[in-house]
Amino acid sequence: MSAFLAVVGDVWREARDKRVVWVLGLLGFGIALFFAGTSVAPADPDAALVSTSRKLGSVTRKQGMFGPTTTASISIELEVGAPRAPLPEDDFPLGIDGMRVVEIRFRDVSDVDQMCRLLRGWRFEVPIAPDERRSAIESRYMAGGFGPVFAREIVADDDGESAGGGTRWRIGAGVERPLELVGGARASFFFGATSTTLDRTSPAELLALVQAGVADQLAGFFGLIMLISAFASALPDLLAKGSFDLVLARPVGRVRLVLYKYVAAVLFVLLFWLLLFGACAVALRCATGFGGFALVRCALPCTLIFAALYPAALLVGALTRHATLATLGALGVWSTAGGVDTFRELAAQGQLPIGPRWLAVLDGVHHVLPKCGELKALNQWALASEHLSQETMQRMFGGVAATAGEFDSWYVGGTTAVFAAVLVALTAWFVQRRDW
Numbered sequence: 001m002s003a004f005l006a007v008v009g010d011v012w013r014e015a016r017d018k019r020v021v022w023v024l025g026l027l028g029f030g031i032a033l034f035f036a037g038t039s040v041a042p043a044d045p046d047a048a049l050v051s052t053s054r055k056l057g058s059v060t061r062k063q064g065m066f067g068p069t070t071t072a073s074i075s076i077e078l079e080v081g082a083p084r085a086p087l088p089e090d091d092f093p094l095g096i097d098g099m100r101v102v103e104i105r106f107r108d109v110s111d112v113d114q115m116c117r118l119l120r121g122w123r124f125e126v127p128i129a130p131d132e133r134r135s136a137i138e139s140r141y142m143a144g145g146f147g148p149v150f151a152r153e154i155v156a157d158d159d160g161e162s163a164g165g166g167t168r169w170r171i172g173a174g175v176e177r178p179l180e181l182v183g184g185a186r187a188s189f190f191f192g193a194t195s196t197t198l199d200r201t202s203p204a205e206l207l208a209l210v211q212a213g214v215a216d217q218l219a220g221f222f223g224l225i226m227l228i229s230a231f232a233s234a235l236p237d238l239l240a241k242g243s244f245d246l247v248l249a250r251p252v253g254r255v256r257l258v259l260y261k262y263v264a265a266v267l268f269v270l271l272f273w274l275l276l277f278g279a280c281a282v283a284l285r286c287a288t289g290f291g292g293f294a295l296v297r298c299a300l301p302c303t304l305i306f307a308a309l310y311p312a313a314l315l316v317g318a319l320t321r322h323a324t325l326a327t328l329g330a331l332g333v334w335s336t337a338g339g340v341d342t343f344r345e346l347a348a349q350g351q352l353p354i355g356p357r358w359l360a361v362l363d364g365v366h367h368v369l370p371k372c373g374e375l376k377a378l379n380q381w382a383l384a385s386e387h388l389s390q391e392t393m394q395r396m397f398g399g400v401a402a403t404a405g406e407f408d409s410w411y412v413g414g415t416t417a418v419f420a421a422v423l424v425a426l427t428a429w430f431v432q433r434r435d436w
């Protein structure tokens with residue numbers, strides 16, 4: 001144990017002297033300060049209800065939280081009444097938080113059918129059923145952040161006369177999550193120095209997206225590159241002439257030395273992300289009342305990605321005794337894994353015409369390489385699932401496979417662990433056998 005603690009102390013002192021670690025820490029402190037100066041004001045429910053009603057003919061689809069956004073629109077003429085509190089004759093369920101009622105009239109009955117076809121991707125082969133019209137209207141209001149939502153078609157006016165052409169609907173929309181309402185919310189930044197109105201997104205979506213950006217971009221991209229480059233020189237510096245002899249004078253074998261170096265680096269990265277994400281989560285919670293343990297929990301997937309790629313840097317560093325090549329080795333594994341995932345996704349969508357033999361090769365390479373993409377998706381899912389409703393999660397992810405239940409965690413974790421273990425074992429074997 002004393003030998004392990006000595007190696008841990010050496011690794012942490014080496015990391016402390018690296019400028020990139022200090023730069024990354026200052027960047028994280030700046031983000032925490034940005035969170036502390038951010039505030040949000042939820043949309044007025046009545047204004048959001050009217051805004052959602054007027055956007056019934058516009059559907060936005062996203063390819064993942066950070067993917068491209070596509071918007072499809074149709075021209076719908078409708079009249080929107082003034083929102084009001086529910087009445088007994090509305091026949092809506094009781095006890096729903098903040099329910100508001102609005103009546104809308106489509107001037108043309110076919111507009112509702114067009115909206116249904118728009119939602120299901122313009123498939124005309126299946127006729128529009130009455131239940132589909134109701135479900136389509138309810139889904140549009142749930143996409144606006146309301147929930148639960150109830151739609152009732154008004155066959156005739158209350159006095160028994162005709163509805164005046166077209167079709168009329170009475171909508172009962174609950175407001176259980178005020179921060180998820182889309183339309184009219186305001187967000188201010190830099191301690192009120194600047195502010196903006198959120199017309200196409202909700203405060204909850206904005207804050208979840210910002211947190212996911214910190215986890216995916218700061219930690220999952222820039223931070224990963226910086227930390228790999230900071231620790232890539234561990235073995236090259238250790239194996240330098242004169243340094244290795246001093247290390248071997250300690251009562252620790254070569255294999256244990258490599259393992260201790262690896263474990264110490266992983267522990268440092270885990271502690272680093274826990275502190276950084278913890279500071280950001282506390283700042284955001286104090287400033288907006290939004291946020292919780294999910295951002296702190298993102299430290300684990302970010303550390304696992306580092307733990308999966310860092311063995312490649314160890315192996316290349318032992319073979320070449322060159323820190324830059326060691327960094328490039330880890331980044332090469334990372335980019336290869338991402339490229340294989342992209343090609344497999346394109347092939348599954350039919351956008352990459354390759355034969356079954358090449359597809360089998362891609363699948364085989366995917367089985368061997370670490371599953372960085374799946375581990376990264378855990379961050380987005382954790383942040384969205386903690387703060388957002390299922391409807392808002394679906395809108396943010398756009399139907400893309402991005403939830404923890406959509407891949408086998410044992411397969412992802414097991415194959416990634418095997419990849420890292422094999423490279424660490426090869427590094428230890430090479431250091432053990434080589435006559436330095």
